Amino acid sequence: MNQEPQPPQSLVDSLARARQVLICTHVEPDGDCIASSVALASALRRAGKEVHQFNPGPFDRSEIQTYRNEFLPSVPAYLRTPVEGRLAVVLDCSQPERIGDLAAEIQALSTIVIDHHPVSQPMGDSTWVVPYAPAAAWLVQIVIEALGNGLTRDEARLLLFGFSTDTGFFRHIHEQQSPSFLGVSRLVAAGASPRDAHAHMYGNKTLESRKLIATLLDRMQSHYGGRLLITWELQSDTLKVGKENRDSDSFYQLASSIADCEALVLIREESPGRCTGSLRSRDSVDVRPVAQKYGGGGHKNASGFLAEIDCMELVGRVVEDFAPAFSEPDNRASG
Ligand SMILES: [Mn+2]
Structure with missing residues (x-):
């Protein structure tokens, strides 16, 4: 082509x-x-x-x-x-x-x-x-x-x-x-x-926006042997720095550079009981089925959804939702 x-x-x-x-x-x-x-x-x-x-x-x-x-x-x-x-x-x-x-x-x-x-x-x-x-x-x-x-x-x-x-x-x-x-x-x-x-x-960012990324990295959980990384932003975090200081792309860039990470999830509590989920993946992992489970959609490597579910409950559920994707042993070396 x-x-x-x-x-x-x-x-x-x-x-x-x-x-x-x-x-x-x-x-x-x-x-x-x-x-x-x-x-x-x-x-x-x-x-x-x-x-x-x-x-x-x-x-x-x-x-x-x-x-x-x-x-x-x-x-x-x-x-x-x-x-x-x-x-x-x-x-x-x-x-x-x-x-x-x-x-x-x-x-x-x-x-x-x-x-x-x-x-x-x-x-x-x-x-x-x-x-x-x-x-x-x-x-x-x-x-x-x-x-x-x-x-x-x-x-x-x-x-x-x-x-x-x-x-x-x-x-x-x-x-x-x-x-x-x-x-x-x-x-x-x-x-x-x-x-x-x-x-x-990528320029003109505030110090607050960098500190928000630090908070997200500090909270990050690793599952399935490091193949899934998940973190969350509480409404109190957002109120502290302002929505305009969210910088998803810089966050994804940093987090996806972590070795073994195949999928990355950021849950954001927009208001109590109402959260958005952003899913990213490298290579073969398809994140769409997880987004679709909550009525969302997108691409194989980038999807999102909005769910009326408590933030920490949603974090737990999404981790389980990825079980099918990671049930196969890591075969990237052979694939
Ligand atoms: Mn587009």
Whole structure:
């Protein structure tokens, strides 16, 4: 595989024809969906279109705060009815539940979907899902380029930020994703700087945010001979430092560097009796079944869920949930 994927011509045509575009992205937004949305909005406005951006929030991640005012949490009633030239675009997800109430609000509209999450039944009238794409930002870049007006420097910077978010600044890219570097090369040629993108993502952290990581590491439990590592963040920890001082990626980076770790779990008590779980794995361990058990989902190596369960009870349950994954002896050496 050494060619970049191309979007269906019908999808590019419907974007080119649209006069008014409503871009919707997923709950608990991240750098990939937000940057993809803002870059696409910019390119469409350059092409003379009216663009509205929607995201259900919450905007908890510090690196996307700059963009939160560009998004509305719900679609105003006057935009929900189908009229000639009005088009909804769903980015970085393809299941209605991932965009919350927005799904019902755009239900009557003609909808296109651009995503990199593998799902069996994507929503939308015209759909472009490329599961081997490391980020939606790369697909959005290709769509913007297909529209024929090039990329501005700001759009290139945004897309590199999105790409870097989902790839952990290139750490998660594997050899089957080589064509994505062609896209990155064009972003850099258009004026995006990897050095600045790295500083934007990994710099400017507060001391409190580093201390929170220290707390999580200090609490960490090791199970199944060190193959599963699990830790938790209590609401009192979060209140002490503020949600904006959460830095999951730096935490995963540190914890996953521990020898023998194959799966990593971070449980966060959002409020008493209500927790989110983030699951990460290296290589062969599939964390999706555990996330799905609590109504969540995601990728084989990165999944999440929200559960109405007491924090410490959930920690115990999740450890047991991983028993099937680790029932086989460690066969990485032979595999
Ligand atoms: Mn993504």
